[in-house]
Amino acid sequence: MSDPKPVECWLTDMDGVLVHEQRALPGAADFIAALTTSGRPFLVLTNNSMYTPRDLRARLQAGGIDVPESAIWTSALATAQFLDGQRPGGTAYVVGEAGLTTALHEIGYVMTDRSPEYVVLGETRTYSFDAITRAIRLIEAGARFIATNPDPSGPSAEGSVPATGAVAALITRATGVEPYNVGKPNPLMMRSALNRLDAHSETTIMVGDRMDTDIVSGLEAGLRTVLVLTGSTRRDQIDRFPYRPTRVVESVAELVPAVAQLGPPATGPAA
Template identity: 70%
Template sequence: MNTGFDESPIHSWLTDMDGVLVHEQSALPGAAEFIAELQRCGRPFLVLTNNSIFTPRDLAARLSRAGIELPEESIWTSALATARFLAEQEPGASAYVIGEAGLTSAMHQEGFILSDTDVDFVVLGETRTYSFEAITRAIRLVGQGAKFIATNPDVTGPSAEGPLPATGSVAAMITAATGISPYYVGKPNPLMMRTALNRIGAHSETSVMIGDRMDTDVKSGLEAGMRSILVMTGSTRADQIAQYPYRPTVVLDGIADVVPLVEQLTPGISEELGED
């Protein structure tokens, strides 16, 4: 079958979570089978999310409740990528953090001191309880010279009642008050892809990114040097693809269509597994 990929093998897989593997609290068709196939074939992989609220353990439990089993070590969040990036830039620095457990625990794990005075960084993540007091503190600290970092640029997040303001919206408030824009670490910054690839010892030339959004998943995969698969189970509609100046390598209906590609795009995997 012509997959749309060239002859270069695929050894490692990155995939977005929401809109690819799950929708709200339910697994999308083929999601559990896709993860199981990656594990059966022994392929390195990570599940990525721009959501910085939850820890990998929280997200692994959420996926498990939906019938998708994977270890927490296979989840890479914008919070983890942000903490790792800052640790490489200025290890042992201090930071004022607006966010929830996913971000604060990631910062602690990387050795940061969390404070609300005389800090090196203001780190903004997502939370369901943004407070005026916290935003005011962030504005004053950035104005005093703290470097401004944000986990991701998403301006809204989903909820059962409709969209909620997210990291990008609150960052815009701080920028309007200070004149200083944050450095965003999460998608579409290819930095998040590169840190994910480094985590599993993978190379962009032999890796693929699966996502449901042209403006984050496909863009960041492209800029990180990877091939990409766009699935039609999330944000981007088929009639919107032509609006972008770049293209995914392949467009598929959903993650179920990717399952047979795991073995097919890895030459010699049948022999490795001892299959006839």
């Protein structure tokens, strides 16, 4: 096997890697600071489609983590990019929050409940039975079904809450129509992030806390992967999966020295 190419770019998950709710995890602020100082391109990825990058930047800053708005890539943005490539200037009925509706508005989509081309489902803390019923009827009438991600649940201060995947399952059971999920573990999310950075998979590392989303999507997109144990997947669960991360660390604090030792980034376009 040939030696791996030098690392030029980094992708990192947010929840479970950098923060838990709004509390910074060990080494997170230093990790992002080291990436910024290194001059290496990086993106913070999240399957959560509720918030805009500006909102997420403010949430990270509250935990002492300084991430530029331009370095945040959400499943809402990836979904908007996907739809813009499929049917530019289209129409959609959206169940979700500002992160999703803003992303769709910015690509020129019209939000409507009258014969939309798509039903787009994302996270919200206030899922409406009326909105779900309307989504079901529109899909039955022929609208295409898109979900920002397949996550069945998400964290909150009080415990788990139902997320996009759980509500999508309800709609699928009612309609018999499966959604196309844009977010992780779909490698499309990784590819869209790589394209945003003009990066190559062979020189990029994905850092995540979930074997079944972050690590598998990084693997399928051709990236090296690092699993951190500050989030969902425990060390004793790793061997249950038929694939392995390139490296396992307790937290991103262990990655700070490696990032700090990086030389200046290579010049010229990505390979």
